[in-house]
Amino acid sequence: MSDAPTPRDPSAPPRIAVEPNSGRAESLRAAVVEGGGVLADVEDADALVWADAARADLMPGLLARGQQLRWVQLPFAGIENYVHLLDDERTWTCGKGVYAPPVAEHALALALAGLRHVAGYAREQRWSAPVGRNLLGARVTILGGGEITASLLELLAPFGATTTVVRRRSTPMPGADRTVTTADLHDALDGADLVVVALALTPETEGVIGAAELDVLPSHAWIVNVGRGRHIDTDALVAALDAGRIGGAALDVTDPEPLPEGHPLWTHPRAIVTPHIANTPEMGIPLLAARVTENVRRFARGEPLLGLVDVDAGY
Structure with a gap:
């Protein structure tokens, strides 16, 4: 798949779903809006921003409901819990470099x-x-x-x-x-x-x-x-x-x-x-939100996204 989504009509803001409804979701929804996106249900969305790294088990059902999704943003750089879901039908990005x-x-x-x-x-x-x-x-x-x-x-x-x-x-x-x-x-x-x-x-x-x-x-x-x-x-x-x-x-x-x-x-x-705290949620949420905002802007313009996942390599 191409590194960049198909260019969109600039007059039509991208429809973005933010799931699941976790504590991080509110900040990421605000980041989507700041990037020029429109919040949408997954069935109607062009892209999915994943808000809870601990609930990878919920993603297969949401992907099945969002047949038209063209881009999925994952929250962390480590994506081992999602590797089995990667495909060539969508552009996948993660938190590479964010933290x-x-x-x-x-x-x-x-x-x-x-x-x-x-x-x-x-x-x-x-x-x-x-x-x-x-x-x-x-x-x-x-x-x-x-x-x-x-x-x-x-x-x-x-x-x-x-x-x-x-x-x-x-x-x-x-x-x-x-x-x-x-x-x-x-x-x-x-x-x-x-x-x-x-x-x-x-x-x-x-x-x-x-x-x-x-x-x-x-x-x-x-x-x-x-x-x-x-x-x-x-x-x-x-x-x-x-x-x-x-x-x-x-x-x-x-x-x-x-x-x-x-x-x-x-x-x-x-x-x-130390208990996996090199990047705490308090430190990480603003950084991830900034990445989401930038990627929503790029998605709307059909530009290459940041943090692209190598589907074949699995990271």
């Missing part, structure tokens, strides 16, 4: 907290010995070549870190010292002081960090995951932490998720866990 700056900021915070032993000091009840490493001049490997990585590279620039990006293609990533393909993953991990996982979850990336990859890392290395929990083999990670084979892990996403009470990662002295 990248706050997620990159959180990745940097986790990296500094890990390397600087902030969590360990916070758990102490008495003055303790000095521990920690600099991010300044560190060797950083980032898995993923999307907008989070692009934002993170900008944040890392003042630290003078040597950065390697691992992605599907070896196309150079602006701001990275080196860009390699996943075939060179082990080489990119070897000698890294910090590894950041910022991938889309696909069958190819699930379990990309397992025991073999953890064994390649230096014993002081920290791994930060702001992608999806299933990118890392949790059992292998816990074993590596227990054995002191890596410096630590700072995770905003886990497998399983939510992480159960009593799981060893919660209290592990080498682990930091």
Whole structure:
């Protein structure tokens, strides 16, 4: 399918359905109107803006009712819950790039907290010995070549870190010292002081960090995951932490998720866990609303939309 919808008559504003009726829907309806769209029921709509990432189960029924839908906007960059619904009959967009700056900021915070032993000091009840490493001049490997990585590279620039990006293609990533393909993953991990996982979850990336990859890392290395929990083999990670084979892990996403009470990662002295809050709803809704407004404007003019989903790749 073409990247852009068929040009519309500018005098006929696009009819947009916003579903389901969740807490986020009101803001997104306002965003549709700001973009020049007209709110409509899904049966009469040209496009569908999805308002609740937790209710992907409702989408098949709405798609069946909206036979004329030409564009579907998904709320998050991660679309693994919707992959089975993708088709070539509609243009699909997602939140690619929308949340990248706050997620990159959180990745940097986790990296500094890990390397600087902030969590360990916070758990102490008495003055303790000095521990920690600099991010300044560190060797950083980032898995993923999307907008989070692009934002993170900008944040890392003042630290003078040597950065390697691992992605599907070896196309150079602006701001990275080196860009390699996943075939060179082990080489990119070897000698890294910090590894950041910022991938889309696909069958190819699930379990990309397992025991073999953890064994390649230096014993002081920290791994930060702001992608999806299933990118890392949790059992292998816990074993590596227990054995002191890596410096630590700072995770905003886990497998399983939510992480159960009593799981060893919660209290592990080498682990930091945050509950998938690199981008909170309060931070994210204004950002998503701005994307929806812009895409409605583009849809009305027949221009290429932002955040296009690669239907074949599944992200």
